[in-house]
């Protein structure tokens with residue numbers, strides 16, 4: 001089999017994207033979704049593998065800026081749209097695209113590559129570590145009540161058409177990004193994602209609705225959601241489905257959740273993607289009836305170990321030498337001395353003896369502060385070579401705020 005791997009030509013987009021849809025089962029996306037992804041595709045960063053006229057492999061990358069501990073926004077490749085035709089699977093096509101892509105990312109000078117995986121087992125071999133989690137809650141609002149911090153009653157709530165307040169919501173979102181590692185600053189065009197509401201995805205729920213929270217005429221929060229009505233012989237049991245919710249302060253946040261809990265004719269609130277340390281969990285009266293499910297979300301790959309480790313800060317002083325294994329990107333292999341604290345960091349090559357040994361995958365998992373090096377060591381994935389180095393590094397790498405990716409890509 002001879003195949004040809006090349007950068008995507010704009011004219012080939014429909015064939016290329018069609019191949020991706022087939023790799024994902026062959027259900028065509030709505031025109032609304034297709035238009036959005038067409039507009040967001042960065043052609044010069046997208047790869048296709050061709051067998052004659054047939055596209056048999058796809059992979060793309062978005063130019064993201066990712067919030068990291070300390071609040072910096074780091075240039076990162078958002079790896080996306082990966083698919084290989086079932087006729088050509090398990091012959092190394094994905095591997096060839098990952099090879100080319102990581103070389104390109106390095107050449108662009110982006111220290112990180114990130115992705116969300118269709119299956120978490122795929123990307124570890126390429127050096128990605130599962131770095132963030134997302135939480136689904138399905139709350140029985142007939143049994144769970146919410147506490148209201150001072151000021152909750154002073155927040156004014158108002159229904160609006162989502163498109164009418166979109167710019168203000170985006171501005172509020174932008175203020176939230178650097179407060180939580182794992183969030184991405186929305187690049188031009190990405191603001192449309194929040195309004196994406198294809199009929200085919202609604203599954204009986206209403207079109208997207210929006211309620212804004214205001215204080216003294218200023219926007220202090222918003223929630224976008226849908227309501228899925230349901231009835232049985234006993235009466236109504238509709239469900240409120242939260243798309244996204246952001247607020248600038250605890251009172252606004254509580255007011256928005258209280259609104260969602262109180263919508264008439266509903267008995268549950270479901271939010272599919274919340275951070276695992278969501279303040280919501282501190283507001284509810286009964287966490288057992290919130291039916292919490294946690295899964296992996298953002299996978300992180302350090303493309304340039306030195307630059308990546310220098311781009312974030314550390315919540316306690318550290319001075320450790322890592323022995324890094326990276327068979328897929330061997331330029332990262334070897335010993336690195338990382339020194340840093342809350343103000344900044346330096347990471348340089350060294351010949352000194354190593355304090356901790358690990359692969360680049362573990363560094364990726366720990367990078368945003370959501371997975372502790374100590375827990376990775378407990379699984380045998382990090383080895384402590386100098387007594388005390390594990391705790392020192394693990395504490396320093398931690399984050400006061402759980403890293404979280406608010407939307408897929």
Ligand SMILES: CC(=O)SCCNC(=O)CCNC(=O)[C@H](O)C(C)(C)COP(=O)(O)OP(=O)(O)OC[C@H]1O[C@@H](n2cnc3c(N)ncnc32)[C@H](O)[C@@H]1OP(=O)(O)O
Nearest residue numbers: 023080081082083084089090091092093094095115117118
């Ligand atoms: C960021 C994103 O877009 S995530 C979306 C990923 N895409 C999908 O899930 C769509 C459906 N699946 C596919 O398109 C393909 O099966 C892919 C892309 C997952 C894999 O493509 P392939 O060309 O078959 O992968 P390739 O042959 O390079 O495999 C490399 C290695 O990964 C392993 N591997 C690949 N996919 C999987 C998988 N889903 N589960 C377990 N192992 C896998 C292979 O067995 C192989 O292992 P080996 O090196 O030990 O032999």
